[in-house]
Amino acid sequence: MLRARSSGGCGALEVRLLAERDACGALEDAAALELSRGPSVLCCCVNRAGEVRVRSVSESRAALHTLQHTCTDVVWEDQWESSGRDVKLKLLLLDSRCALRLYELDPQGQPLLLCERSSDSLLQCVQHRHPDVPELLSLRPLWFADGCCVLLLNTCLLLQLRWTDQTAQLETLSCVRLASPLQTEDACADCRLCRGTLFILLRTGLTYVFDSTDGKLLASVDFPSYCGLADVSSFCLFQISQDLSTAVSVTRQNQALAVDLNHYFRKYPDHLHCRSAPNRPLLRPTESWDQDSLASSVHSLSVLDKPFQTDRSWEARLSSLYGRSKAPEGRGYQGSPWYRDFPHVECRRAAATAKLSQPSVKPGGAVTRFDVPDGATAAGLNVSEFSALVTFVCPGNTNTVLAYWDLEGQSVTYHRADAPAAPVQRSAEEHLCLLLKPSGLSVVLFCVTQDELLNRLMVFGTAGTVDSLCHLNAWGRCSIPIHALQAGLKNHQLDTVDFFLKSKENILSPASGFVLPDQTPAASTQSLLRSKTALCPALDLLRSAIHDTHTEAQSQQFCDQLLSITLTFLNTQTKVLLTSTHELDENLQECVQILDGYISDLRRYMKKFPWPDTCVSPDAPVSSADTEQEWQSLSDEEVVQHAILSRRIPHAQAFLRRRGCVECSLEDIRKTGLRRTFTCLTHRDLQQAKTLLTHMGFNVKEQLHSICVFTADRDLRAFMVEELQKQSYLSCEELQQVEFIQTINNLCSTPATRCSSRLDTSRVLQMSRSDPESRRLLQEITQEADSSPCGSLLDPVRLDWVRYWDRDTQSSILLSRLQPSAQGSWDASVLWSYLTSLHDGVRASAWVCSSTAADAPRWPALAPHIINHRSRCGRYLRDQILDLLARSDIPTVPLSELSCTVEILILAHDCFSLTCNMEGIVRVLQAARHLSHSHLAHGDGYGLLVRLLTGIGRYNEMTYIFDLLHQNHRFEMLLRKKVESNVRLKTALLDYIKRCLPGDSEKHNMVALCFSMRREIGENHEAAARTQLKIIESQPWAITADLKSALMKVLTLLKDAAESYSKDSCVRQAVKCVKLAKLVTLQLHFVTQGQEQRVINLRPADLQSTIVSLPRCYQVFVLAEAYDHSPDWAELLYQKVILRGDFSYLEEFNRHRALSAGLFEDISKKMSHHKAPASSSQNLKKLLSHCEDVYTHYKLAYEHKFLDVANMLLQDSKTNSFLKDRLGT
Incomplete structure (x- = not known):
């Protein structure tokens, strides 16, 4: 399914079209599958051996027919002119010897051979027009429709044949030679015929475009060069979109290249060989107009395709600019397509109606590589202007993969078949992705969801199709949109209405009890109510349709059937709601009311009401006369109880009226029923009590809960609590209240601890004289108390009272009944x-x-x-x-009073300080010390201690507050206030820490951080690091885990010290810490490697020997910087390079420092003074090659008798002149 991709695209959707059906035999042996077009769909299968089998897939019991000839290619005839169920399809077969056979098949798939043309016959036909053709090397079918077929012979000839019923032969219409440079068959990879234009793809990626009428070369397209890929070869597939705008080719390396042909020929106009010059009119008008006139300007600008405005005002200019800014983006792509000058009539028609828009392929082409299994080859390619679909197959049709390439978004979506699947071809214009699997025939859709597919089918198809598709794919009842129902009502499609209502049955018919595993009952019924409310627009639409068609004579039958379907649906849903749960909550009651409203509205459209003559129910087998005869001997309350149990409340009301009972209204009946329910519960008849409540329409759980809450009967309350606990209808708080009442009941059996005499009820009644309601309540309580055996007010306590008592009230009541010995706990x-x-x-x-x-x-x-x-x-x-x-x-003393005392002391100190009253200041300080030790140092008075200290501000005289805060671990409270600007407090804190807490570095850092004392923090960290180094020095040197941990601690302290120094701009100290940190890092490196080499805590006498023992040059630099030592580099290089031949040491030294001439002379002197081994002379000779000073190089080579080096320098054209001048002086 190749369409413009919508925003937020989705994956692939596989839809089964036909159930399990043996359409062509074994799928593992299928090489090609073709479906015909028309009313009866036939499937043609070609296996690996070339055998052809045909079967009708429209009928489940159709036979499988095997043709008597083998072939390599098959083509179904496309019939555009005739449309009827009795049309016979034609199938064209091409075998490996370039022979043609034409079969005719009836709708059941019965084959009949019409004609046959051998390769010799085709060769004679070709040689009649082109005698230079020696033989037929290849034959490719391009097109077969309405009895005409177009074939490509030897990649250079277009042969057109036509079948006629009169001659019963394939007659030759034309044979045209292509004007192309193609010579051999191996050069052609694929070919396509689209809109009368032939496209031939070569294996190198070059594509030629020809006219199918005369074979003229029209254009050429070079895929690799346009897409910027020079090493791409082995192209195998080619396809072009129906609008001739987008072309895609695929290589054997599973790589695809896409090209926008309009942009391609704008970039390479020379590749378009069929192009006519544009016929533009002259800029000057042919008539003798004034060139300065408006008419001449309008003509000239119309030729240039630019608008001309006679209004040159500022408003008109702004309006023109605004219109240009609001113009759509696609306007820049207006123009003619690249094939506008092609001679074929189909191309001219397409060019006349083409509207160029924003291309999906970016300029420069698009390239992608597909992620498919090893051994998969590209077998099919479909292309539209928005996307490309590539089909990959593996041997045996296993691991079939469909790759959907979005040309605009440059994303690839894969669909991997979960079973052996063979791709099925139908028509190149339909872009269908069909797969034949053991489970049946399926279609794969991209960029479409299941709901979108079903919605479109409901709107543009039929409900039966959607229902069959859902059943075939096991999708269950799908959700049908309301506009599909509207369309069905408009077209009088009862199947659509019925399917819509059936699709809503699952919404209104939840699981048992309306409770999902992770839902509460209230949430489930609320969700059901929302679903029912969402269905109301559809029910309104059905009611409106019934109302509109009820008065129309021609629509009476449709109205009756629609009314029957709707009422059946509503009655079924009402029955489900009423029978699926024992009791209805507010949400379910509202659902029933909504459904009942629609039923009441629709009943007036019924022709007759199906009222029964007598009311006979299984629950009431006795007649009315027998019932009244039985009620004569019962009391009124017993009559009401029997009526409620037998669902005859209206009958009981009439009976009570005849008896003369005043309480016969429905409200009185319900009150009497509630009293009988209470009586049943006192007798522990729970089932009958539930039946009474249910038949009266009450919520059983709510009523039982109310009785449990408001009853004063201990035994009944205990019974109700037990039943409600089984149903999980009591909250945790109510269970705690029940336990409290039980505790009260147990304590009431013991005498009161404070007053053992009986309660004087007159004293209680005196408290209620002002409030009649209180008087009535207290009288009732005291009366109940008098009737109780123990005579306590707590005997008739009810759960309704306890739930309004707070913890203090309950505790007071319990304490009033406890013995003094138990109160202490x-x-x-x-x-x-x-x-x-x-x-x-x-x-x-x-x-x-x-x-x-x-x-x-x-x-x-x-x-x-x-x-x-x-x-x-x-x-x-x-x-x-x-x-x-x-x-x-x-x-x-409360903290509030202590706070006032502190503030008064601070104010008193300020007053005595202003008047210089030393005696008053002393008294204030004495009072502050007493207040601090006696009151503020206990409990929560530490904040007031800080306030007293900072308010008075005499830190030297009040150090005892520092001690109190330190002893009680509240020292950091001094730093919580905004004391950054309090210099005196900072000085006092630092002085106190130095005098009283010299070893507490944590508090020192805390104070320093508070006052932004970065340098002091750095000094503290540096001192701690050096102390740790002294500790390491005092211990025996051994590679242990403790040593590594200590070094890590030193390194961390030095890093923190360097950071603190740098923040306070102490550069010298920071650099010093960095150098020492590098030394510690070097020592950690040796420790980690397990080496005994020690570089920390070295004495000056040990530096030179340690430096010589270090293996790397950078280590020497680290050591020299840390100890501020200048090594003897000549000695080092003599030891490392001359004696040991370690020239990597020399290269590392050269990266850090330049090799001066004096350094080479010092090394030469050490060589002369020491008796070096014989191999050292070669090392010196190699060392001298690094000397850039020519004279020093020559001098030292001559001194050490390196005559070959000296002669080379003298003979070198670059150095001989300099050396002669220098030696001459």
């Missing part, structure tokens, strides 16, 4: 709040004083903040408690 804040709310001064005082009597309860720990925040007593008791706390030395 409670939380201190809860117990203190309870005691003070009762103004129980005795136990509160006992708690504070912590009596040591033997029978005294064990009280929990009492914190000061509990007394401050959880006290519920009056002022008198509060003062008594505070007095006891003060006597017991327990601080209870």
Whole structure:
């Protein structure tokens, strides 16, 4: 399916068209498959041996016919003129000996040989017009339609034959020689005939274009040169789009090249051989017009294809520019196509109607390589102006791959067959991607989804086709768009309406209970309601169609059938909703109401109502007279109960009216039913209670939950809790409340701890005189309390009350029933709040004083903040408690009061400082010390300590606050405030750390970071690093993991020190740390390699020997920079190069420093003073070759008797003149 790709393209979609059917035998042996066009579709299969089998794929029981002749190529006839079911198809066969056979097949595939032309007959026909043709080397079919076929002979002759019923022979119409440089068959890779134009692709990628009428060479296209690929060869496939704008070729290396021919011939106009000069009129008009007139200007600009404006105003100019800016982009591609001058009539017709637009292939061509299995070869190519589709097959038709190439987006989409599949060809103009697999015939669609395909089929096809396609591909019921339903109603297509409604059955018929595995029941029913609401426009459309066609006589039958289909659908969905769940929630009830509304609206269009004469149901087999006779002996409540159970509420209402009962309305019936339900539950008849609630239309779970919440019956509440827990209908909070009520019930069996006498109900009633509702409630409670055996207010407690009690209320109630010995284990804040709310001064005082009597309860720990925040007593008791706390030395001053005290001290200090009152300042400092140690150092007063210190600002006199903060790990609180500008505090902190905490580098760095003291941080890090180096020096030298860890720590400290120094612009110290860090890194390198070489902590006497022992030159530089030492490079080079011959050491040295003449002389002196081995002279000779000073090179070579070197320098044309002048002086 080759179309313009939409935004956000998708992958490939394989659609099965025919079920499992043996169309051609074994797929592994199929070499080519061709489908015919027409009402009856025939499939022609050619196997590897050339045998031809034909079978009709339109009929399931069609026979398989085998033709008696073998062939290499087959071509079905395209019949454009005739269209009928009785038309017989023709099949043209070409064998390996260049012979032709024409078969005729009926719709069942029965073959009949019409005629046969041997290769000799064709050769005689060709030699009659072209005697120079010696033999037939090749024969390629190009086109076969309406009895005419076009063949390509020997890649240079076009032969046109025609079948006529009169002669029953293939008559020769024409035989034209191509005006081409082609000589042999091997040069031709592929050929195509499109719109009367022949395209021949050579294996080198060069394509020739010929006219099929006279064989004239029209153009040539060079794929490799245009696409910029010089090494591409072995082209095998070629195809061109129907509008002749895009050409694609494929190589045997699975590479494809695409070319926009319009741009190609604009770039290479010389490759277009058939081109006429443009016929443009003269710029000057033929009439004698004034050249300065407007008419002459209009004529000249019209010839140039440019508009002319007589209005030269500024507004007209702006309007013209605005119109040019809003012009579409495709305007720049207007013009004539490249084939506008071709002589064939089809090309001229196409050029006359062609509209050039933005090409899909970019200028310069497009190239891609396909990712296909090894051994796959390109077997088919389809091309449109937007895309290309390449079919790759493997031996045995395994691993068949379809590659869809989007020419505009330059993306490739692959479809890999999951079973052996053979590609099927039908027509080059249809661009179908057909595959024949063991499972049947399939079509592969690209850039289209399943929903888009089915929507188009519903709009442009029939519902039966969509239904069959969904069934064949096991897609289930698909979602049909509403515009398809609208089109079906407009065209009176009942199958479309029926298919639409059937497709919606899955939406309104969810799984059992309407609950998915990962959904709650409410979410599931809410999703169902949304689906039902989305279906309302379609139901409105059906209702409107029934209303419009109900009064039309010619549409009466359609209206009745449509009404029947719609009502059946609505009734079925209503039945599903009512029977699939035991009870309906709000969402399901709304769904039923919507469906019931449509049913009520459509019932008025029915001709007759199917009301039954009698109401007989299986649940009510007894007659009405027998029922009333039975009800005569029952009470009113029992009659209501029987009526609800038998679904005869209206009958019971009539019976109660005749009996004279006042409570016979529906509301009264429901109230009576609820009372009977409660009675059933008290007798533990749960099933009958559920039946009563269901028949009255109540939500069973909600009603059982309400009874559980509001009942005061302990046993009934326990029974309800057990049932609701089975259904998971109680929340965690409600379960906790139930446990609390059970605890209360257990405690109510014991006497009260505070007041064992009975409750005076008159005192309670006095509290309710102002509120009648409260009076009624309290009277009911006290009456229930009097009737209870224990006479407690907590006996009739209900879950409805408890769910509104907070934690404190529940704790107070529990504490009122607990024994004093058990109260000591409670939380201190809860117990203190309870005691003070009762103004129980005795136990509160006992708690504070912590009596040591033997029978005294064990009280929990009492914190000061509990007394401050959880006290519920009056002022008198509060003062008594505070007095006891003060006597017991327990601080209870709130932080708010302490904060006020701190601020008053700060203000007092400011006042005494302004008046220079030293005595007052001393008193303030004494009060601050007492306040700090007595109150602020305990609890949460550390922030007030910082405020007191920074507010007074006498840091030297108040160092005790530093001590308090350090002891309680709150020292960092001094740095949280904005103290960056407080220089005095910075000085005090640093002085305190140096005096009192000299070894605490963490606090020193913390203070330094707070005040941006980068240099001090660097000094601290550097000092820590050097201390670590001293520790390493003091230990025996051994390669261990501890040594490596210590070196890593030193390296990290030096890096941090260098970074801190650089941030404070201390360049010298930073460079010093960097040099030392390099030395530590070198030492880490040796340690990691397992070498015993030590380069850190060296004494000056050991430097030279260590330097000589280092294997690399850069290591010497690192060591020299770290110890600020200048090595004897002459000695080093003498040892390394002269004695050991290590010239890589010399090259490394030369990369860092230049080789001076003095260095060579120093090495030469050391060579003369020391008795070097004989091999050293050759090393010196090689060393001298690196000397750039010619005189020094000659001098040292002469001194060491390197006469060949000296003579070479004297004879060299570049150095002899310089040396003669220098030696002469």
